[in-house]
Structure formats: structure tokens, C-alpha cells
Amino acid sequence: MTTLRHTGYMALRDLRAxxxxxWYVAMTLVQxxxxxxxxxxxxxxxxxxxxxxxxxxxxxxxxxxxxxxxxFSSGWNGMATIEDIDGGVTDRLLVSPVxxxxxxAGRVLQSAVVVVxxxxxxVLVALAVGASFPGGVVGVIVLIVASALLGAAFxxxxxxxxxxxxxxxxxxxxxxxxxxxxxxxxxxxxxxxLLPGWMQTASDLNPVDWAIEAGRNATGASTxxxxxxxxxxxxxxLLAVCAWLxxxxxxxxxxxx
Amino acid sequence: MKTSLxxxxxxxxxxLVKTYPGDVRALDGxxxxxPAGTIFALLGPNGAGKSTAVRILTTLSRADAGSAxxxxxxxxxxxxLVRRVIGCVGQxxxxxxxxxxxxxxxxxxxxxxxxxxELTARVDELLxxxxxxxxxDRIVKTYSGGMQxxxxxxxxxxxxxxxxxxxxxxxxxxxEVRVEMWREIERLKRExxxxxxxxxxxxxxxxxxxxxLAIVDRGRVVAGGTPEELKSELRGDAINVELAFRANxxxxxxxxxxxxxxxxxxxxxTLRARADEGARAVPLVLGALESGGVEVASVTVARPSLDDVxxxxxxxxxxxxxx
Numbered sequence: 294m295t296t297l298r299h300t301g302y303m304a305l306r307d308l309r310a311x312x313x314x315x316w317y318v319a320m321t322l323v324q325x326x327x328x329x330x331x332x333x334x335x336x337x338x339x340x341x342x343x344x345x346x347x348x349x350x351x352x353x354x355x356x357x358x359x360x361x362x363x364x365f366s367s368g369w370n371g372m373a374t375i376e377d378i379d380g381g382v383t384d385r386l387l388v389s390p391v392x393x394x395x396x397x398a399g400r401v402l403q404s405a406v407v408v409v410x411x412x413x414x415x416v417l418v419a420l421a422v423g424a425s426f427p428g429g430v431v432g433v434i435v436l437i438v439a440s441a442l443l444g445a446a447f448x449x450x451x452x453x454x455x456x457x458x459x460x461x462x463x464x465x466x467x468x469x470x471x472x473x474x475x476x477x478x479x480x481x482x483x484x485x486x487l488l489p490g491w492m493q494t495a496s497d498l499n500p501v502d503w504a505i506e507a508g509r510n511a512t513g514a515s516t517x518x519x520x521x522x523x524x525x526x527x528x529x530x531l532l533a534v535c536a537w538l539x540x541x542x543x544x545x546x547x548x549x550x
Numbered sequence: 551m552k553t554s555l556x557x558x559x560x561x562x563x564x565x566l567v568k569t570y571p572g573d574v575r576a577l578d579g580x581x582x583x584x585p586a587g588t589i590f591a592l593l594g595p596n597g598a599g600k601s602t603a604v605r606i607l608t609t610l611s612r613a614d615a616g617s618a619x620x621x622x623x624x625x626x627x628x629x630x631l632v633r634r635v636i637g638c639v640g641q642x643x644x645x646x647x648x649x650x651x652x653x654x655x656x657x658x659x660x661x662x663x664x665x666x667x668e669l670t671a672r673v674d675e676l677l678x679x680x681x682x683x684x685x686x687d688r689i690v691k692t693y694s695g696g697m698q699x700x701x702x703x704x705x706x707x708x709x710x711x712x713x714x715x716x717x718x719x720x721x722x723x724x725x726e727v728r729v730e731m732w733r734e735i736e737r738l739k740r741e742x743x744x745x746x747x748x749x750x751x752x753x754x755x756x757x758x759x760x761x762x763l764a765i766v767d768r769g770r771v772v773a774g775g776t777p778e779e780l781k782s783e784l785r786g787d788a789i790n791v792e793l794a795f796r797a798n799x800x801x802x803x804x805x806x807x808x809x810x811x812x813x814x815x816x817x818x819x820t821l822r823a824r825a826d827e828g829a830r831a832v833p834l835v836l837g838a839l840e841s842g843g844v845e846v847a848s849v850t851v852a853r854p855s856l857d858d859v860x861x862x863x864x865x866x867x868x869x870x871x872x873x
Binding site: 295298299302306309310313314377379380381382384385386387388389390391547548550 | 605608609610611612630633634636638640641642643644645646647648649653657658660661662663689705
């Protein structure tokens with residue numbers, strides 16, 4: 294109970310800080326919006342490829358871009374932890390009775406809340422530019438849950454890295470290095486069966502792809518719920534592993550001080 | 551807080567050792583005993599190991615060897631208990647700069663499991679006490695250095711701790727703000743009966759605030775006692791001579807015949823020595839230096855200070871060690 298309450302306090306602290314700098318949330322939306330609007334136009338003709346089916350490219354792209362927005366914003370979550378370390382806030386929290394789990398869970402929860410808000414915005418923009426979600430409201434909710442799970446897992450990982458590296462440059466490097474390949478090695482832009490063989494294998498192992506597949510499957514016309522649930526299960530397991538790593542990373546940080 | 555715990559030392563540490571990667575030995579067998587209800591100062595230059603000791607005592611860091619108890623709880627096996635009875639003010643602020651002063655205080659209280667009316671009342675009381683009521687709902691980023699420091703102390707006190715750690719609380723503050731902070735620390739000891747461990751590299755600060763102090767050098771306590779005891783260990787006055795030029799060896803040779811002069815140390819162009827009656831020794835010293843061909847720029851005589859105590863126990867002057 295105490296841990297849950299503390300998680301809530303820590304998440305509220307972060308959400309309040311975010312509320313005071315809404316432009317930051319807006320900034321992380323710029324890139325996915327550009328992808329949705331520009332790529333949607335640029336690759337319109339992709340759907341003429343044999344085997345792509347008859348949906349519009351923007352409809353195909355929409356779930357992928359929603360997941361991308363989660364990835365883009367949650368990867369930076371560790372920045373707040375680096376600021377806390379530099380400002381002495383982390384040290385103060387670590388010598389108070391709050392548990393390490395609550396410190397991570399609070400950050401992750403805040404990230405998930407932001408991802409949900411962003412995903413809703415992205416879905417609305419996608420609808421406005423002509424995408425459709427035949428899976429209906431339930432499908433969209435599953436898409437947003439997948440987005441939140443992936444965002445939470447990456448937020449936890451970002452915090453783990455922040456605690457171990459303790460430098461903005463390292464985190465910026467890692468996030469930029471990871472985000473684009475994970476996006477391209479997925480079915481965000483191109484159907485899986487049209488990817489080269491090795492990329493198909495890579496995408497099967499790519500958590501970003503699990504989230505995209507779950508979302509696209511659930512929002513599509515004929516949903517394979519078994520596959521959706523297993524994708525969501527993998528995402529939940531990934532979140533658990535990343536959170537465990539992040540909690541452990543406090544040990545690495547404390548050994549350095 | 552007058553409780554039955556008064557006979558338990560606020561802090562009791564023995565043989566603390568801490569080595570950082572790269573073979574940096576920050577603590578080298580540090581022993582410490584702080585009686586409850588006193589202000590105890592750890593005095594030493596930067597890098598002496600004071601902050602490392604505080605990090606271990608506050609459960610942030612773990613010693614490689616040795617043991618420590620705070621308010622009777624072991625800092626390793628009873629870390630959770632220690633965290634409920636200590637308040638910490640680190641060298642760096644520790645307040646969330648994007649939140650208001652009140653939000654910072656409330657969160658700190660919530661993490662100590664205070665809630666509802668009790669917490670609200672305590673936060674208001676602290677805001678009042680530390681003169682932050684008008685700024686309570688402003689973002690901490692907009693606070694002055696002194697206000698931020700006062701908020702840091704208020705945050706450390708929310709849950710009415712038994713032992714307060716102040717790690718260089720006045721470093722980087724303006725002189726007026728520093729004096730104001732000293733008054734506040736004295737008040738805390740007087741009115742709240744807190745045990746306070748203070749680290750400082752200001753001799754003046756330790757002299758004024760501490761009822762007892764330990765001089766830390768290279769990870770060990772080299773001397774301890776009340777400021778008066780430490781100063782009275784030194785017999786006689788300090789003689790301080792600034793030379794016009796470096797005089798390698800000439801000073802020692804010139805002063806060797808003078809029986810009145812003890813504890814002679816030459817660092818660059820500064821000469822320090824001790825004599826029972828400084829006023830009588832000065833002409834002799836000046837005469838000897840002149841006939842030794844050493845040119846003098848200025849000379850002062852002073853009653854013993856903690857600086858002298860430091861010099862005596864470490865073989866270095868305080869300014870020298872700070873470099």
C-alpha cells in the first residue's frame with residue numbers, strides 16, 4: 294500500500310512538472326505527426342505493390358505512428374532522472390523512506406499517462422487525415438494500451454540507463470541510436486511479408502513491432518485476439534524486466550556516490 | 551525532543567573505510583561519536599572524506615569496512631529505520647526546482663508517511679519558521695540562494711527527525727546569508743534539541759557552531775574535542791611572517807638558534823611558528839631573519855585559532871590543503 298501511494302506521489306510530481314511545460318509534450322509529438330502527414334503522402338503509391346491489400350497507406354501507417362509517438366516520448370524519460378541526480382534530488386529521495394520501486398514506478402506511470410494522451414491525439418489526427426479503424430473503439434483502446442505498455446517499458450529502460458550512465462550525452466546518444474532502427478525494423482511503414490527475410494526475423498524480435506502488430510491487429514477489420522493477447526503479454530513481460538533493471542540500477546548509482 | 555533515547559549517541563561510527571574506483575581512499579578508518587543533542591562539526595578541506603562519511607551515515611552509500619549506528623540503528627541492516635529518524639541537507643540543494651516550495655515540503659512529508667491536517671499544519675509551521683510563507687507557492691527556480699537553503703533545511707525537518715545532517719550548509723552563500731544560517735542552526739539545537747552533524751571547511755563556522763568537533767584529514771579523524779580544548783592544546787601565540795621572496799632553507803637556518811621558536815613551518819613565502827609570548831619573540835625573529843639575509847614583507851601575531859590546530863595535526867595549513 295505504502296509503495297503504491299508513494300508511486301502516486303512521485304507520478305504526480307512529474308505530471309505537475311510536465312503540466313507546467315506543455316510545450317515539451319508538444320515537441321515529442323512533432324516528429325510522429327510529420328511522419329504521419331509527410332510519409333502518408335510520400336508513400337501513397339506503396340499500396341499499389343502486390344500483396345499490400347486495398348486499404349489506404351495512411352490507414353496502414355496510423356497504428357505504427359501511434360506506437361512511434363510512444364517510443365519517441367518515453368525514451369527521454371530518463372532525462373528527468375539525470376536532472377534529479379545533478380540537482381541532488383535523487384540523493385535526497387534515496388535517504389528518505391520511499392522505495393526504489395516507487396521511484397521508478399512513479400516515473401513510468403507518468404510516462405504511460407503522457408503516452409496515452411499523445412496516442413489519443415495521434416488517433417484523432419489520423420482520423421482527420423483519412424485513416425479509419427475498422428476495429429472500432431475496442432480496437433483503438435487496445436492500440437493505446439499497447440502504446441502505453443511499450444512506452445512504460447522504454448521509460449523504465451531509459452531510467453535504468455540514466456542511473457548507470459548519469460550523463461545527458463549518453464542518454465541522447467542511446468535514444469537516437471535505438472529509436473530509428475527499431476522503427477525501420479518493424480512493420481510500421483511496410484507490411485511484414487514485403488520486408489526482406491532478415492528484417493522479418495528482426496521485426497519478430499522487436500518489441501516495437503509487437504506493439505504495432507497488436508494495435509494494427511486490434512484496430513483492423515478481422516482481429517486475431519489470440520495474437521493480440523500474446524503480443525500484449527510479451528510487452529507486459531518486457532515492462533517487468535525493464536522495471537526490474539531500473540530498480541537494480543539504483544544500486545549501481547549508489548555505488549558510484 | 552527529550553526522550554529516553556537521550557543516552558544513545560546520535561552517531562556512533564567505528565573504522566569506516568571507503569575506497570572509490572581508481573584506488574581513491576576516501577575514508578581510511580574513520581571513528582566518530584556524536585552525543586545526542588549537540589552540534590558536532592566535521593572540519594576538513596575538500597576531499598578530506600567528510601561528505602563520504604555523511605553519505606555512509608545517511609545510508610546513501612555503503613562503507614567497505616567498519617560499522618555505524620545512527621540514533622541506535624545500524625546504517626546497513628537498519629537503513630529503513632535510519633531514514634525515518636534523520637534529516638539531510640546535502641551540498642547540492644535537493645529541492646525540486648520545477649516545483650513550488652510548498653509542493654516540495656508536502657512531498658517530503660508524504661514520503662515520510664505524514665498526511666492530511668497533520669502534514670498541512672507542519673508545512674505551514676515550517677514555511678512560517680523559515681520565512682518562506684510569501685514565497686510558498688512560487689517555483690523554487692525563482693528563489694534566491696539563501697531562500698533555497700532555508701527550504702532545504704525545512705524539507706529535512708518536516709518529519710521532526712532526531713538527527714540532522716548538514717553537509718557544508720553554507721558553502722557558496724553570501725556572508726550575510728551565512729550568518730543568518732548560523733543563527734538558524736543554533737536555534738534548531740537550542741529549541742528543538744536536535745543532534746546535528748555539520749561538515750564544513752570553514753574554520754570560523756566550526757568554531758562558532760560546534761560544541762564538539764573532529765578534524766578530518768585524508769579519511770581519518772586526526773584530532774577531536776571541543777574547540778576550546780583543541781585550541782588550548784596549543785601553547786602560545788601564532789607568529790605569521792610573509793617573506794618578500796622565497797628563501798629556500800635560509801629561514802630554517804636563521805631561526806634554528808632561537809629557543810623561543812617552536813613548530814616552524816615554511817610554505818612558499820609564508821612562515822608560521824609558535825612562541826609562548828608572541829610579542830617578545832617577534833623582534834628576535836625579525837632580527838634573526840635580517841641577519842640571515844631574508845627580507846620580510848609583513849608580520850602578524852595571533853592567539854591560537856582552529857587553523858593553527860589544523861596545521862599542527864596535519865602538518866599543512868588549511869589554505870594549503872584546500873588547493
